[in-house]
Amino acid sequence: MADAADSHDRPSRSGLWLTMALAALAAFLGSFNGLGRLDQVFYDRAVMMTERAADPDILVVAIDDASIEALGRWPWRRAVHAALLDRLKGARAVGLDLIFAEPDTVNAGDDAILADSIRRNSHTVLPAILDRLRNPSAIGLPLPELAQAAASIGFINAVIDPDGVVREAVLTTQFAGHRWNHLAISMLEAGGEAEHARRLLTRANAEGRILIPYAGPPTHIRTVSYLSVLRGDIPPQTLRGKYVLVGAWATGLGDDYPTPVSHDVSGISGVEIIANILQAARTDVVYQRPAAGWNALFALLPVLLACLSLWRLAPKKALLVSLALLAVIPLASWLLLAHAFLWFAPTAALAGVALCYPLWSWRNQEAALRYMDNELRRLQREYPPILNEARVPLANPNASLESRVGELRRALARVRNLRRFLADGLDGMPDATLVFDQDGRMRFRNQAAVLFFQHLGIRAPRIGRPAAHLLERTLADEGARARVAEALSGRHAADPGTPWSADLEVRDRAGRDLILKCAPIHTAEGQFAGTVATLTDISRIRQAERQREETLRFISHDMRAPQSSILALVELSQEAGAQALGNDTLDRIAMLANRTLRLVDDFVHLTRAESMTISAIELDLGSLLQDAVDDLWPSANRRGITLEVTTPLPVAYTRGEQTLLMRALCNLVDNAIKYSASGTRIECGIDEQPGFWRVCIQDQGQGIAPQDLARLFEPFARVGVENRGDIGGAGLGLAFVRTVAERHGGRIEVQSEPGVGSLFMLHLPQV
Numbered sequence: 001m002a003d004a005a006d007s008h009d010r011p012s013r014s015g016l017w018l019t020m021a022l023a024a025l026a027a028f029l030g031s032f033n034g035l036g037r038l039d040q041v042f043y044d045r046a047v048m049m050t051e052r053a054a055d056p057d058i059l060v061v062a063i064d065d066a067s068i069e070a071l072g073r074w075p076w077r078r079a080v081h082a083a084l085l086d087r088l089k090g091a092r093a094v095g096l097d098l099i100f101a102e103p104d105t106v107n108a109g110d111d112a113i114l115a116d117s118i119r120r121n122s123h124t125v126l127p128a129i130l131d132r133l134r135n136p137s138a139i140g141l142p143l144p145e146l147a148q149a150a151a152s153i154g155f156i157n158a159v160i161d162p163d164g165v166v167r168e169a170v171l172t173t174q175f176a177g178h179r180w181n182h183l184a185i186s187m188l189e190a191g192g193e194a195e196h197a198r199r200l201l202t203r204a205n206a207e208g209r210i211l212i213p214y215a216g217p218p219t220h221i222r223t224v225s226y227l228s229v230l231r232g233d234i235p236p237q238t239l240r241g242k243y244v245l246v247g248a249w250a251t252g253l254g255d256d257y258p259t260p261v262s263h264d265v266s267g268i269s270g271v272e273i274i275a276n277i278l279q280a281a282r283t284d285v286v287y288q289r290p291a292a293g294w295n296a297l298f299a300l301l302p303v304l305l306a307c308l309s310l311w312r313l314a315p316k317k318a319l320l321v322s323l324a325l326l327a328v329i330p331l332a333s334w335l336l337l338a339h340a341f342l343w344f345a346p347t348a349a350l351a352g353v354a355l356c357y358p359l360w361s362w363r364n365q366e367a368a369l370r371y372m373d374n375e376l377r378r379l380q381r382e383y384p385p386i387l388n389e390a391r392v393p394l395a396n397p398n399a400s401l402e403s404r405v406g407e408l409r410r411a412l413a414r415v416r417n418l419r420r421f422l423a424d425g426l427d428g429m430p431d432a433t434l435v436f437d438q439d440g441r442m443r444f445r446n447q448a449a450v451l452f453f454q455h456l457g458i459r460a461p462r463i464g465r466p467a468a469h470l471l472e473r474t475l476a477d478e479g480a481r482a483r484v485a486e487a488l489s490g491r492h493a494a495d496p497g498t499p500w501s502a503d504l505e506v507r508d509r510a511g512r513d514l515i516l517k518c519a520p521i522h523t524a525e526g527q528f529a530g531t532v533a534t535l536t537d538i539s540r541i542r543q544a545e546r547q548r549e550e551t552l553r554f555i556s557h558d559m560r561a562p563q564s565s566i567l568a569l570v571e572l573s574q575e576a577g578a579q580a581l582g583n584d585t586l587d588r589i590a591m592l593a594n595r596t597l598r599l600v601d602d603f604v605h606l607t608r609a610e611s612m613t614i615s616a617i618e619l620d621l622g623s624l625l626q627d628a629v630d631d632l633w634p635s636a637n638r639r640g641i642t643l644e645v646t647t648p649l650p651v652a653y654t655r656g657e658q659t660l661l662m663r664a665l666c667n668l669v670d671n672a673i674k675y676s677a678s679g680t681r682i683e684c685g686i687d688e689q690p691g692f693w694r695v696c697i698q699d700q701g702q703g704i705a706p707q708d709l710a711r712l713f714e715p716f717a718r719v720g721v722e723n724r725g726d727i728g729g730a731g732l733g734l735a736f737v738r739t740v741a742e743r744h745g746g747r748i749e750v751q752s753e754p755g756v757g758s759l760f761m762l763h764l765p766q767v
Contacts, residue, residue, distance in 0.1 A: 018363055019307040023300050026352030030299025031292040034345040037163060042346055043211075044165070044260035046334040047287075051216045055279040057092070059242045060223040060271055062249035067227040074253055078110035081246075082117035084230050085124060090240035093123040093191035095183050097156060097247030097271040100126065100142045111143060118149040125186045127156040133170045134207070139180070154186030158257055158270060159209070166257040166268075169277050171201055172208040184277040187243055193282070200281040203288060211287035211343060213280045214261045218268045221275045223249075243278055247271025290342050299348035302329055306356040315361070322357045326350060376411055432535040434461070435521070438528055440485075441466055452535060456510050473509070480506040484516060484533070505538075513542040614657045614743060618767055621686055621693050622649035624658070628665040629684055632673060640678035643669070646685030652693040653767040656744045661764075664740040665695065667733040668760050672699040675758075688766075692746065695762040703754040712750060713738040737762070 029035060034043075061084070068074060081098070088094050104110045118124045126147060129140040139155070141147055159168045171182045181189075181197075188197035204210050215221070226246070228234055248255065249269055256267035280286050289295070302325050309321035333346040426433050426444070432452040435444035441464050450460045458473055475481050483504060503517050515536040521529045629645050636643040654661075672682045680700035687694050704712065715735040734748075741748045745765045752758035 014363060014367070015307075015311060015360075018359060019304070019311075022307060022352055022356055022359065023303050025355075026299040026303040026348055027296040029348035029351060030296040030345070032345075032348070033289050033292055033295050035347040035351075039345040039347045040161065040163060040165070040167070042330060042333065043167065043337075043343060044263070046330075046337050046343070047214055047260040048217075048263070049334060050213075050338045051220075052213075052283075052285070054215055054221050055282055056222065057242050057282070058221055058275050058279055059091075059239070059244050060221050060249075060275055061088075061226050061229050061244055061246045062223050062269075062271070063226045063247065063253065064249045065251055066225055067230075068250045068253070070227050071230075074248075074250075077107050078104055078114040079107065080230070082110075082114045084226065084246065085114075085117040085121045087229050087232065087234075088239055088244050089121055090236050091121075091123065091242050091244045093125060093151070093187045093243050094121060095125045095127075095154075095187045095243070095245045095274065097127055097183070097245060097274060099129065099140070100146050101129075101140050103143060111145060115143075115145045115149040118146060123151050123190045124149075125152045125154055125183060125190050126150040127183055128153050128180070130155050130157050130173065130175065130180070133157050133159065133173055136173060136175045139175055151190040152186040154181050154183030156183050156270065156274065158255075158273065160257065164258050166259050166273060167211060168209050169212050169273070170208050171204050171210060171277075182274075182277065184274050184281060187245075187278060188281055191243060196281045196284075199284060200286060203286040205289070210277075210280070211289065212259075212273065212276055213285045213287045213341070214259060214276050215279055217261045218272065220261075221272055221279070223272075245271050245275050245278075247274075285341060287337060287341050287343055290344060295344055295348075298344040299352060302349045303352035303356060306353045307360070310356060310360040310364075315364075318360075319357060322353060325353045329353065372408055376407060379411055379414075429534075431537070434533045434535075435530060436533065437530040439466075440531075443530065449535070452537075456508060475506050476509050477506060480504065480516070484518065512537055512539040514538065614660070616655040616657065616744075618653050618655055619658055619661060621652040621654055621661075621695060621764065624662050625649065625665055625684055625686060625695060628662060628669050631666060632669045635670070636673045636682065639673065639676075641673055641676050642681040643673070644681065644683055646683060649686055650688065650693075652686050652688075654693060654744070654764045655767055656764070660740045661744070664737045664762065667737050668695075668697045668762065671733055672697050672701070672758075672760070675699065675701040677701065680757075689763065691766055692763045693766055695764070696759060697762075698757065698759040700757040703756050703758055704750070704752040705754055709750060709752065713748060 034040070063074075071080065078100070081096070085094065100111075100114070118126075126142045128142070130136040131138040141153065142150070147153060155173070157170065158166050159170055161167055169182065171185055173180055181201075185197045185200065188194060188200075200210070201208070224234055229239075247269060249271070255270040257270065257273065258267045259273070262268045290298075306318075306322050306325055310318045313321065329346045329349045333344050336342050336344055423444075426435075427446040429446060430448060432449035433444075433446045434442055434449055437443050442461055443463060445461055445463075453460050453474070456474060475484070484506075503515070506514050506516050508514060515538055516533065517536070518531050518533045520531055523529045626645060626649065629643055633643050669682070669684065676682060676699045682697070682699045684698075685696050687696065713734045715732055738748050741762060741764070746763045749761045749763070750758060751761070
């Protein structure tokens with residue numbers, strides 16, 4: 001079976017095909033530059049959010065309700081419009097959004113009056129109406145005498161989308177071999193700003209269309225009443241240099257159209273739509289649709305990003321990325337419209353991203369189920385049931401997801417049982433066991449390993465720590481650390497210098513003898529996965545071996561020496577005759593026999609102290625010390641040594657075996673007497689330490705050399721006896737004291753200076 005890691009690293013073929021299909025779908029939909037009503041809704045909201053300040057040089061003269069009320073019902077006499085034009089002489093250009101297609105039959109002279117006024121104004125533009133904007137076949141023009149008097153004529157047709165909203169405008173069209181421009185373009189040419197008109201026309205598409213960049217909601221363009229201008233209420237300087245549009249605004253009279261910025265009202269008047277187109281040209285702000293390829297790319301990129309996130313991220317993060325993209329796409333469309341004046345329809349991109357997550361989830365689920373089925377079959381083959389588990393048949397490949405999950409749950413339970421079985425087995429091993437990965441970092445430790453490091457005074461190793469750090473603080477020998485580090489490195493077995501396993505005896509920093517074994521761990525594919533190391537404490541075995549050697553030496557030397565001397569004296573007396581056996585010889589034999597008895601007695605007591613069960617009771621160390629001093633006072637007195645107890649002694653309660661503690665105190669006092677010269681003083685006392693009682697025995701003997709202090713309490717250690725004469729003993733007394741102290745939870749310490757004396761301190765826990 002292929003390595004699972006490779007399948008994650010290589011792009012999945014099905015994922016690649018799905019990504020390509022989704023990207024192609026998004027690009028195809030995006031190439032339409034909009035998908036109907038939904039994109040129109042997005043566009044309307046975006047236009048409403050891009051409000052800009054109104055151009056102060058554009059003014060709308062509105063035929064409003066107040067004007068109708070003052071001047072009478074519509075239509076008005078054309079002489080009234082002529083009077084208005086006379087008031088607008090200072091304007092840069094005047095656009096009359098009023099139709100004068102038929103002569104005035106009631107007031108025959110008014111047409112001439114209006115024509116004269118238009119001619120005097122010289123910057124008046126009149127409207128025309130086409131039957132249709134694409135390939136028009138007819139056009140409604142103003143009266144010939146008015147058309148001849150006007151500076152220009154422009155059509156005022158509105159482009160209405162299927163939903164009835166005016167979002168676009170046609171700026172120019174061909175009719176009867178002539179090019180006709182929109183009224184706003186004609187006003188720019190009449191006002192001397194033909195360059196603005198030219199730039200606006202270059203922004204239009206092949207059909208001469210633009211998206212109208214509405215500056216704001218209805219009445220956003222500055223508007224004054226027709227009546228106010230006619231009466232002269234508006235100062236001439238207010239009108240000078242302005243583009244003035246005259247159009248109907250009154251209720252039931254104006255041509256109102258729904259627009260993206262008029263959702264809160266019925267619509268916006270046609271004259272104000274013309275004003276917005278005029279402002280777009282003067283401010284060089286024109287909304288455009290990009291080429292179909294760019295809009296396809298705009299729809300394609302978010303889909304690719306969503307697929308990439310679904311490919312690389314966790315499902316939760318991928319879902320968040322998808323939701324973020326769904327929010328960012330409309331935002332990006334609005335930002336591009338507001339700052340780049342390009343409208344990228346977002347629906348295609350939104351649809352592509354919305355499809356990504358469910359389709360990728362379906363694909364991932366199918367892939368996961370196939371992988372699950374394969375691994376469960378492999379588990380059935382390679383992992384037989386343990387602990388009386390029943391072999392569960394695999395789920396039907398056509399079964400539901402719940403059935404597959406149930407089978408996986410049972411398989412995982414079996415794996416957990418196996419892991420628990422192995423973990424409990426390792427944890428129950430008496431030897432410290434550590435498991436390291438291929439990088440030499442610890443991944444498992446059993447309870448024995450925790451206790452092992454606690455005994456060393458080291459914090460229990462944590463999962464993931466390097467093995468070298470543990471070895472440096474555990475093993476004392478540098479060579480052993482190097483060998484173990486090499487074994488844990490797991491270099492290739494082809495290297496003959498690489499030990500794939502290690503089996504060596506080492507000693508830790510606590511002085512314990514250990515057997516360290518390392519063995520490699522491999523994966524199911526045979527790859528090196530790590531190392532298992534065990535530390536077996538053989539200190540008791542090595543100690544027993546040393547004790548055996550010491551016992552043999554004790555028996556062969558210390559026990560045989562006095563016996564050999566006794567035999568030699570007996571043979572000498574036999575050769576000389578019984579009458580030659582004097583008191584000196586008998587005294588010598590008695591001394592040697594007593595020495596043998598003391599050696600045997602000390603050896604037996606040490607053995608008992610090491611092995612006997614302690615029956616702890618509460619004892620007063622002061623009373624025990626006083627009894628020991630009283631017992632040994634005659635011996636000190638015979639040698640002229642002053643043996644004193646520092647009084648008053650505290651009531652020092654501890655828990656322990658009375659016989660062992662009494663003999664330990666006697667050994668300390670007896671040693672002080674043996675190694676002290678006549679005429680010296682031995683002081684005994686007890687003081688209190690935090691949690692302990694300290695029994696102090698201080699003499700004024702010859703002291704102990706610094707190099708001998710380290711082995712002073714070892715069995716059969718007799719240090720410095722060459723300068724002190726034959727005082728007997730086999731070096732077991734102080735070993736006995738150390739054993740008793742340790743078994744009672746205490747310790748024995750010594751401070752000594754050659755030629756000054758020694759201070760022995762026995763620490764025992766307080767009750």
